[in-house]
Amino acid sequence: MSRSIAAGAACAAALTAVPAEAHGPDGRTPHWELKDSGAPEVRFRGLSAVSRDTAWLAGTQGTVLRTTDGGASWRNVSPPGAAELQFRDVEAFDARRAVVLAIGAGEASRVYRTEDGGVTWTESFRNTDANAFYDCLTFFDRRHGLAMSDPVDGRFRILSTADGGRSWKVLPHTGMPAALDGEAGFAASGQCLVSSGPRDVWLATGGAARARVLHSADRGLTWTASDPPIPAGNPAKGVFALAFRDRAHGTAVGGDYNPDQASPRAGARTTDAGRTWQPAAIAPPAYRSGAAWLPHSRGAALAVGPTGTDLTTDGGRTWRTVDTGSYDTVDCTVDGGCWASGEKGRVARLEN
Template identity: 40%
Template sequence: MTAERTLDRRGVIAGGVAALAAGPALASDGLGGIVMPASPTDSELRGLSPTGGKSYWASGSKGWLIRGKGERQDPMRIIGAKGLDFRGLHAFDDHHLLAMSAGPGPNSQLWRTQDGGKTWKRIFANQDPDGFWDSIAFVDGRRGFILGDPTQGRFTVLYTANGGETWTRLKPEGVPPAAPNEGAFAASNGCIAMGKRGQVAFCTGGAGKARVYLSRGGGGVFVVMDTPILADAGTKGAFAVAFGKDNTLWVCGGDYKNPTAQGVNLARLDPGRVTFEPVEAPPGYLSSISVRGSTVMATGLAGTIVSRQGAPFERISPAPMNTVRLTSEKSGVLCGPRGSIGLWKA
């Protein structure tokens, strides 16, 4: 991982916010709209994990976390972690949460609360000075993965089987060698995803073509595939992946320094296929994608787009966001710049 790539991922929002000022939420017939309550922080929010109903957790820069329920937001900061950038979250329930910070070397850390944020404990930290964590995801209450940028020529994939208490790096030889300048983006905690029957996928950029690494056996051995999303610069590539209920694998991306640029920003790998196909969508950089049933929603600095029941994608809001998590086929939560939270309802 080069210093330039590290700075790209750490500063992923800096160039984009100025380019796209937040606007009012839009509504399209049958697609609903996004409500954006007033924000209690100026944190750059990227981590997002719903916990059921209208409840969710969000996290971001300057050590901020937000416990939310609908439009209510209760911000908090962890003592001893106010300088960290919490870009990844996994909530096991409303009270039990893992918060992952992203950063070079020991700035990548994992913290746990089991009492709804009253007390926190640091349970794991990156010991590799060349390492940089990008994303965290869990299969269930015990099995989970952390994706980190390449060290020693290959991406770092950490695995836990005890809910995050201990982590082990998967055998490096199971991950194909990274291309020069290739890395993952810690933009939305979305660059690694779990599918059915042990499938694990992560996406990358910066190496010409954006690529997806896919394991069909629980992360033991990955194969790598090109996508039609361009990645011919350190600011370009695939930023997030998500599996659909039928094991369709979606990937989104673009160029965060040019969020309104034309070009492929969305692609799909259908079950049984070996090639990603571009998906027609409104133009612009997308950093996060979420799938629930027949609803697919993606968001980024260019705004939020959605497709329901196989219909073409439409933009429902121009407001820049970083992350989206659908909570049902008709509802979802988003987070983004300047502490913004968005609540979508069809």
């Protein structure tokens, strides 16, 4: 067994074996170990984990941070002149190359790219359509990626790159199903648009009478829609995050982001690439905005939100709370590293 597979397997086994009450900052393992980002005024909804040592954060006030020493120190590598922007997604290829997305109406939606660890940045896209509002990014590989906007003229808009984010073009909308009345994506964790493998991508929605997951098997040219059993019905409810461990097996989490509202049925799973969804028999107990599969595990995944972290070890059938700290998003790497980030500069790495 390779070192990375062993690390992932040990993490999954430890999470399964240790009772929920043992998870926390009390020294017992496994647990989220908080790292000092040095930015308590920033909410980091964007996170890209490269390895156990290297991770990128993107958040409010135009802030981008990077660590290469496992979170012991963070370098502020924010693009100059971006203090008014809200970065909600970051996709990093390694310690030097990353792409970040700023969200908002009109020209507030922008994409920046760096090739030197954030020493310099290039603005590679600025939205000029007042009706567009970009929410999330995803990459299939180091060259091919997509970004998605809330519906424009009745359909979700997809932006495509084939050169690692250096340039972007809007894809034709003819293969996109019509949007429902009030339907939109949630820029809550950078996980409303996710990919697996070289061509498959999924888009999560809410805000309408029902939540949907849209799937494309051709890098965003044509899409089909399905209805996961996660409640919607108002602008604060729906599917907030997706995670796929391969092109067939995925999990969806969400709920109602209003803190005074319950979020029953906040989890669902699929085994057929999102054509059909089954509700979790035991769902996360509250709204969850982020999700990630543990590396090298067929059934273990994490879901995070403002009231805690939940674990499934059976592919999303049942979930149990393993931590009560506030996080918005989570990401895991092939070498066994899992990171989470959120409000008040919070960032943590899962320790065994």
